[in-house]
Amino acid sequence: MDHIQLFPGERIDQLYSQKIKIIQSSAVFSFSLDAVLLADFAQVRTSSKAQIVDLCAGNGAVGLFVSQKTHAKITEIEIQPELCDMARRSVTLNRLEEQITVCQADLSDSLQFFTKESVDNVLVNPPYFPVAATSLKNPNQHLALARHEIATNLATVVAMSSKLLKTGGTLFLVHRPERLTEILATLVHERLVPKQMQLIYPRMGQAANLVLISAKKDGRPGGLKIKSPIVTYEGDKYSPYLQRLLYAK
Numbered sequence: 575m576d577h578i579q580l581f582p583g584e585r586i587d588q589l590y591s592q593k594i595k596i597i598q599s600s601a602v603f604s605f606s607l608d609a610v611l612l613a614d615f616a617q618v619r620t621s622s623k624a625q626i627v628d629l630c631a632g633n634g635a636v637g638l639f640v641s642q643k644t645h646a647k648i649t650e651i652e653i654q655p656e657l658c659d660m661a662r663r664s665v666t667l668n669r670l671e672e673q674i675t676v677c678q679a680d681l682s683d684s685l686q687f688f689t690k691e692s693v694d695n696v697l698v699n700p701p702y703f704p705v706a707a708t709s710l711k712n713p714n715q716h717l718a719l720a721r722h723e724i725a726t727n728l729a730t731v732v733a734m735s736s737k738l739l740k741t742g743g744t745l746f747l748v749h750r751p752e753r754l755t756e757i758l759a760t761l762v763h764e765r766l767v768p769k770q771m772q773l774i775y776p777r778m779g780q781a782a783n784l785v786l787i788s789a790k791k792d793g794r795p796g797g798l799k800i801k802s803p804i805v806t807y808e809g810d811k812y813s814p815y816l817q818r819l820l821y822a823k
Contacts, residue, residue, distance in 0.1 A: 577666075578597075578663055578666060578667050579663070580597065581599075583599050583600065583601045583602070584597055584598065584599045584602075584660070585597075585598055585599070586598070586667070587604075589610065589639065589820065590820065590821045590822060591818070591819060591820055591821055591822035592639060592642045594638050594639060594641075594642065594668055595664065595667050595668060596633060596634070596635055596638060596664045596667075597633065597660045597663050597664045597667065598633065598660075599660065602633075602656050602657065602660065603632050603633045603654075603656075603657050603660065604633075605632060605633060605635035605636075607806065607816075608699055608748045608784055609632070609635040609636045609639065609699055609748075610635075610639060610819060610820065611748060611774060611784065611786060611804070611819075612636055612697060612699050612746060612747075612748040612786060613635075613636050613639035613640045613697075614639075614819055615746060615748075615772060615786040615788070616640060616695065616697055616746040616788075617744070617746075617788070618640055618643065618644050618646065618694070618695045618697075618744075618746075619644065619646055619694040619695055620643070620644045620645060620646065621644075621645065621646060622645040622646065622647075623646075624644070624645075624646035624647070624694040624695070625646060625647055625649070625688070625692060625693045625694050625695075626640065626644065626646045626647065626648045626649070626693070626694060626695045626696075626697065627648075627649050627650075627651065627684070627688070627693050627695070627696045627697070627738055628640070628648060628649070628650040628651065628696075628697045628698075629651050629681050629684065629696060629697070629698045629700070629731060629734065629735065630651075630652065630681065630698055630699055630700045630701070630726070630731070631650035631651055631652040631657075631661060631676070632652060632657055632661070632699070633657050633660040633661050633664065634650050634652075634657075634660070634661030634662075634664050634665065634674070634676060636697050636699055637650045637661075637674055637697070638664060638665070638668060638670070638674070640697065641668075641670055641673055641674060645673075646673075646694065646695075647673060647674075647675070648673060648674045648675070649674075649675045649676075649677060649687060649688075650674060650675070650676045650677065651677050651679055651681060651684055651687070652676070652677075652678060652679075653678070653679065653680050653681065653725050653726075654678075655678050658676050658677075658678040661676045662676045680725065680726075681725075681726045681730065681731065681734055682726070682730055682734060684734050684737075684738060685734075685737060685738070688738060690737055690738075691737070691738070691739065691740045691741065691791075692738070692740055693738040693739050693740060693743060694739075694740065694743050694744075695739075695743060695744055695745075695746065696735040696738055696739055696743070696744075696745045696746070697745075697746050697747075698731055698735060698745065698746070698747045698748075699747075699748050700726065700728065700731045700747070700749065701724070701725075701726065701727075702749060702750045702753075703750075704727070705724055728749075728753070728756065728757065728760055729760055732745075732757075732760045732761055732763075732764045732766065733764050735747075735764070735766065736764040736765055736766055736791060739766075739791040740791065741791055741792045742790065742791060742792070742793075743790070743791045744769075744788055744789065744790050744791070745761075745766055745787075745788065745789045745790075745791070746786070746787075746788050747786070747787045747788075747789070748784060748785070748786050748787075749784070749785055749787070750783070750784065750785070751773065751781075751782045751783070751784070751785045754785055757785075757787065758787075761787070761789045765791060765792050766789035766790065766791055766793075767789055767790050767792070767793035767794065767795060767797075768787055768788070768789045768798050769788050769789060769790050769793060769797060769798060769799065770786075770787070770788040770798070770799050770800075770801060771785060771786065771787050771788075771798060771799070771800050771801065772785070772786040772800070772801040772802070772803065772804065773785055773786075773800075773803045773804070774786070774803070774804045774805075774806065775803055775804070775805050775806065776805075776806050776807060777805065777806070777807050777808075778805055778808075782803070786801075804816075
């Protein structure tokens with residue numbers, strides 16, 4: 575760690591269940607539980623010959639977590655240079671330079687790094703909230719870009735995922751349940767057939783606040799499986815499932 579520079583406001587957080595360390599900043603970007611859940615949900619190819627792309631990569635959390643269950647090459651694509659720099663330093667911190675590459679680019683330019691329809695898996699933790707005249711956006715530009723559809727949107731994310739994926743390849747997506755109808759329609763329009771879905775609930779008796787979806791490129795229609803729900807909290811503590819996921823307890 576002595577050769578990894580930290581800038582003012584930055585810290586190193588660790589996902590103890592995987593021993594992955596990630597450089598974070600409250601003023602720039604910090605990964606949330608959705609990144610951990612997406613990485614756990616994703617059933618990625620494990621072969622060293624496989625290609626995995628993490629779109630809207632932020633500070634690289636999803637790709638770093640997924641690296642622990644595959645030998646595939648992982649490419650992280652993120653538009654914000656500050657977040658790319660944090661991701662690259664985290665890759666070095668975890669000695670994963672041979673497996674993970676971080677590219678600063680607009681998501682819509684992803685095909686400059688790949689041949690069309692050549693990727694096995696795409697992971698996406700995209701901005702959740704549409705931009706409207708009445709939208710309340712975070713005054714912090716870094717956080718606003720990460721959370722609101724300012725630089726990209728759902729249609730662009732799904733269309734690019736389909737262009738990257740080979741036939742039979744799989745997209746793994748985390749998003750908000752209130753947009754589920756739109757998400758499913760957009761996936762099908764882009765030749766991505768939903769195959770698995772899992773809802774995340776803050777607590778029992780409350781409405782779901784996250785949804786995880788896998789969709790196969792040119793998959794056979796039908797066959798969507800709804801996995802058992804995940805509950806985040808029991809009382810004031812993480813549920814046993816989340817404790818195992820975060821702390822290996």
